[in-house]
Amino acid sequence: MAVITLAGEQLIAQKQKAKQPLIISEFVLAYVPDLNNSVTPSRAQALPPDNNIVFRHAPTRSAYVNDNEVVYSLILDNTVGNFQFNWLGLLSEEGVLISANHMVVQSKRKNNPSIHEEGNNLTRNFLLKFSGAKAITQLTVTPETWQFNYEMELREMRLLLAQNSVGLITNQRHLVEQQGENLRIDTLHRELENKFEKALSQLSDTAAQLDERVSRMNEQRSAMDIIFLTALLKSQQSVIVQEGELMQLTQLVRQKGAEH
Known part of the structure; x- marks a missing residue:
């Protein structure tokens, strides 16, 4: 008023x-x-x-x-x-x-x-x-004259505002894209870490299995060595016995030949 x-x-x-x-x-x-x-x-x-x-x-x-x-x-x-x-x-x-x-x-x-x-x-x-x-x-x-000019100014102001808005949106888009790229990199990094940890776990399990197999093979080898050694000893013992018996038989033949 x-x-x-x-x-x-x-x-x-x-x-x-x-x-x-x-x-x-x-x-x-x-x-x-x-x-x-x-x-x-x-x-x-x-x-x-x-x-x-x-x-x-x-x-x-x-x-x-x-x-x-x-x-x-x-x-x-x-x-x-x-x-x-x-x-x-x-x-x-x-x-x-x-x-x-x-x-x-x-x-x-x-x-x-x-x-x-x-x-x-x-x-x-x-x-x-x-x-x-x-x-x-x-x-x-008249007002029509400067109102027309005012409309021109308004259009210029709106254009400037639109340009600023486009610039702001573009900057925000780049920021979002960068954040998205960082997020993708972080996700990939986590995936690689998980795969690496899984591979290490599998490698550790494989190493344990190999150690167990080597241990069993060593045990089996030791057992086979014992069996082989035992068989060899028995074979040598048998040869010795046979040689003793052969010597006794030779002496007996000689004695009988001397009596005739």
């Missing part, structure tokens, strides 16, 4: 009487605690205290609507912020508060690349309505 202040009304009258232009030089944004926007603003008010003012800027665009209405526009892109406001005013080049508007609390955020947070874009149009507004403000363009 906007009103023309008493000081603004007085300045307008003075300008019209002197045939001097009224120049709106500044938008003023402020956050006023406990401001009731449902109540008509006081026309006797002045600028809020400095510690309540959050932003000041010249109008981005201005135009006449008809002979008795002019409009001023403030475009805040996503490089402006961060602050909240619920009070909006138009200031003349003399520093006089011409008009004030009370509203619900608005938030203005700027881009924060460090946390990938995008800011918001805000446009605020302020309509001044009084007799002879077009003549005293000396505005010669």
